[in-house]
Amino acid sequence: MLRKIFIANRGEIAVRIIRACAEMGIRSVAIYSEADRFALHVKKADESYCIGSEPMSCYLNIHALVDLALATGCDAVHPGYGFLSENAQFARACKERGLIFIGPEPEVIHRMGDKTEARQAMIAAGIPVTPGSDGNLHSVNEALQVAEKIGYPVMLKATSGGGGRGIRRCDNAEELTRNYDRVISEATKAFGSADVFLEKCIVNPKHIEVQVLADHHGSVIHLYERDCSIQRRNQKLIEIAPSPQLDEAQRQYIGGLAVIAAKSVGYTNAGTVEFLLDDSGRFYFMEMNTRVQVEHTITETITGVDIVEEQIRIAAGLPLRFRQDEIVRRGYAIQFRVNAEDPKNNFLPSFGRISRYYAPGGPGVRTDTAIYTGYEIPPFYDSMVAKVIVSALTWEDAIKRGQRTLRDMGLFGIKTTIPYYLKILKHPQFRIGKFNTGFVEQNPNLVNYSDKPRPEVLASVIAAVVASHTGL
Numbered sequence: 001m002l003r004k005i006f007i008a009n010r011g012e013i014a015v016r017i018i019r020a021c022a023e024m025g026i027r028s029v030a031i032y033s034e035a036d037r038f039a040l041h042v043k044k045a046d047e048s049y050c051i052g053s054e055p056m057s058c059y060l061n062i063h064a065l066v067d068l069a070l071a072t073g074c075d076a077v078h079p080g081y082g083f084l085s086e087n088a089q090f091a092r093a094c095k096e097r098g099l100i101f102i103g104p105e106p107e108v109i110h111r112m113g114d115k116t117e118a119r120q121a122m123i124a125a126g127i128p129v130t131p132g133s134d135g136n137l138h139s140v141n142e143a144l145q146v147a148e149k150i151g152y153p154v155m156l157k158a159t160s161g162g163g164g165r166g167i168r169r170c171d172n173a174e175e176l177t178r179n180y181d182r183v184i185s186e187a188t189k190a191f192g193s194a195d196v197f198l199e200k201c202i203v204n205p206k207h208i209e210v211q212v213l214a215d216h217h218g219s220v221i222h223l224y225e226r227d228c229s230i231q232r233r234n235q236k237l238i239e240i241a242p243s244p245q246l247d248e249a250q251r252q253y254i255g256g257l258a259v260i261a262a263k264s265v266g267y268t269n270a271g272t273v274e275f276l277l278d279d280s281g282r283f284y285f286m287e288m289n290t291r292v293q294v295e296h297t298i299t300e301t302i303t304g305v306d307i308v309e310e311q312i313r314i315a316a317g318l319p320l321r322f323r324q325d326e327i328v329r330r331g332y333a334i335q336f337r338v339n340a341e342d343p344k345n346n347f348l349p350s351f352g353r354i355s356r357y358y359a360p361g362g363p364g365v366r367t368d369t370a371i372y373t374g375y376e377i378p379p380f381y382d383s384m385v386a387k388v389i390v391s392a393l394t395w396e397d398a399i400k401r402g403q404r405t406l407r408d409m410g411l412f413g414i415k416t417t418i419p420y421y422l423k424i425l426k427h428p429q430f431r432i433g434k435f436n437t438g439f440v441e442q443n444p445n446l447v448n449y450s451d452k453p454r455p456e457v458l459a460s461v462i463a464a465v466v467a468s469h470t471g472l
């Protein structure tokens with residue numbers, strides 16, 4: 001088994017990995033930027049090292065991180081999500097210097113991280129993909145020709161994109177012409193690559209993704225699917241496992257497809273195969289994420305499998321402990337990404353000091369977060385500050401538990417998406433489990449909630465009343 005793991009990440013996912021290490025008797029090494037000096041992962045790891053003053057780039061410095069991992073005596077590196085997690089160069093640098101990278105082989109990361117190559121690989125494996133361009137586009141004229149052939153609306157996408165960025169829907173030739181250079185410049189800035197491609201836009205699809213685990217001994221299994229259709233601007237907000245929108249036959253079919261997809265590219269470790277589901281019940285491969293996902297938590301909740309622990313075991317060369325028929329699923333789990341944003345103000349980021357935080361609790365509740373009372377959220381990173389996961393045996397009960405839990409959570413000092421989620425939980429379409437990726441846009445009125453007086457305000461009111469009666 002591994003002895004010491006270097007965590008090339010920050011925030012809640014670093015804390016999540018530290019927890020897995022602690023349970024497995026593995027030492028953990030955390031890193032932090034100066035801006036992250038007071039971050040929770042720094043306090044929780046067995047050892048923590050400051051890696052610089054540049055808030056973002058220090059977490060992306062491949063050679064410095066590999067050197068530090070070796071200098072601190074680590075035998076493996078866990079990249080988490082975001083940052084270097086899907087960077088094949090980083091995985092290769094680890095491997096070349098004798099460190100185990102907790103993820104698939106560098107070649108597989110490279111191939112699946114390139115969305116056009118991934119599409120080609122899936123077509124070769126017989127997996128349905130959306131109609132689209134053969135590889136990357138070379139000019140706006142080529143884009144217009146391809147779009148004419150597959151029919152509008154089309155999606156113009158950055159080949160190395162991620163995190164919901166570098167994607168534009170184009171409804172006609174004029175929009176495609178207008179967006180072409182825009183997406184290229186966005187892709188260059190965000191991902192360091194100007195490559196773009198086209199695929200048919202599936203109108204108001206469901207986003208269904210399948211969690212897979214693959215060991216180094218030829219076993220590949222899936223842990224069922226997640227429904228991530230509740231999105232804003234192609235970014236996930238609420239995720240559900242299993243999808244309330246699939247029947248059992250569809251569930252078996254999509255799980256099987258994901259296993260074929262993973263096997264066909266020699267995949268190892270944990271990964272996610274993302275699909276779109278259209279109104280006629282057809283699935284299309286969209287992309288594969290070669291890392292642990294933000295929403296791995298809900299799969300853990302319904303299956304009881306600790307995905308981060310399995311990642312570590314697989315990386316250590318151990319065979320999978322479960323056969324497909326031993327994976328049992330129970331009930332429903334919902335994850336809410338609590339973002340430091342103001343929904344009423346076009347989801348503007350709302351960083352600052354958390355004046356008070358009370359974690360929700362009770363049955364069927366899990367919180368994965370790196371915040372605490374007094375913590376100042378640095379403005380340099382992702383706005384997601386907590387993940388609240390609830391579970392229950394039925395969909396209806398999971399919704400009720402979600403309502404109770406989000407109200408149970410006390411998070412003061414910043415604006416968050418919590419009140420917005422409470423509105424979504426009341427929506428009839430959500431309650432009957434029928435929604436698609438257009439839900440947020442189709443329901444702009446959900447930001448019209450009233451901000452209830454907070455306990456802090458009430459406390460001062462009560463103090464004033466008490467004072468007036470006691471004459472103090």
Ligand code: ADP
Nearest residue numbers: 081082083160161162163164236293294295382
């Ligand atoms: P998930 O697929 O796990 O739901 P997201 O798409 O929400 O993950 O991305 C998780 C984090 O990783 C976000 O902070 C996102 O901005 C970042 N991220 C994902 N893909 C990339 C990429 N290709 N380049 C840069 N950052 C990325």
Ligand code: ADP
Nearest residue numbers: 155161162163164165200201202207234287437
């Ligand atoms: P990322 O790497 O940023 O996660 P994806 O390719 O997974 O990018 O797409 C993110 C989201 O964009 C999807 O969940 C979906 O809502 C939307 N999307 C992407 N491609 C299409 C498409 N061809 N048709 C309709 N929606 C799409």
Ligand code: MG
Nearest residue numbers: 163164274287
């Ligand atoms: Mg995706």
